[in-house]
Amino acid sequence: MAMSLNRVQLIGNLTRDPEMKQIPGGQVVTSFGIATNFTWTSKAGEKQSKTEFHNIVVWGKLAEICGQYLRKGSKCYVEGRLQTRDWEGEDGVKRYRTEVIADNMIMLDRKGGEGDMGGMPSDSKSGSSDDFSSDVAAPPASEGEVKIDDLPF
Numbered sequence: 843m844a845m846s847l848n849r850v851q852l853i854g855n856l857t858r859d860p861e862m863k864q865i866p867g868g869q870v871v872t873s874f875g876i877a878t879n880f881t882w883t884s885k886a887g888e889k890q891s892k893t894e895f896h897n898i899v900v901w902g903k904l905a906e907i908c909g910q911y912l913r914k915g916s917k918c919y920v921e922g923r924l925q926t927r928d929w930e931g932e933d934g935v936k937r938y939r940t941e942v943i944a945d946n947m948i949m950l951d952r953k954g955g956e957g958d959m960g961g962m963p964s965d966s967k968s969g970s971s972d973d974f975s976s977d978v979a980a981p982p983a984s985e986g987e988v989k990i991d992d993l994p995f
Contacts, residue, residue, distance in 0.1 A: 848923040850942045852896055853950065854878040856916045862909030872905035873941075874898050874912065876920065897941040898922075908947055921946040 857875035864870050876898055881891045898920055900908050912918060922944035931937050 849921070850924055851919070851921050852876055852878055852898075852942065853919045854896070854917070856912055856914050856918070857895060859914045860909045860912050862905060869901060870903075870905045870909075872900045872909045874908065876918070897939060898944050899925075899941045900944045900947065904945070904947060908944075911949060912947075917950040919946075919948040919950060920944040 854876040857877050860872045860874040862870060862872040876896045878894050878896065879891055880894065881889065884890050900920075920942060922942045924940060925943050926938055926940045928936055928938045
């Protein structure tokens with residue numbers, strides 16, 4: 843039996859505010875971009891840097907948390923799997939988009955620091971943050987497979 847693994851771990855900053863939507867079945871989906879930097883030294887001894895941009899898609903309760911607490915510039919850790927969608931554009935050309943389907947997210951901004959989250963709950967329980975503990979969102983319970991056609995973006 844051949845072993846297979848599709849796992850992604852990223853730490854980076856959001857390139858835009860999360861976009862949260864509800865699909866016809868009632869499920870919540872949130873999408874946002876993360877930028878990561880790769881730095882190395884060339885043979886000539888010069889420091890080089892390249893930025894990669896990643897498309898993140900989150901479903902369910904975690905999608906609601908991402909939509910509520912993350913903002914452009916927020917630093918976070920996301921973990922999930924790669925998925926590539928394809929569709930035909932209006933010009934008849936086949937297009938592809940590779941996304942990270944995230945099932946875990948950890949906010950890395952310091953509370954009250956430079957990247958203040960604004961509406962972050964304090965240690966006291968308030969409102970609907972009861973199931974939100976220490977900046978770690980648990981993976982959503984299995985909510986069944988989602989058809990690609992259901993994606994609103």
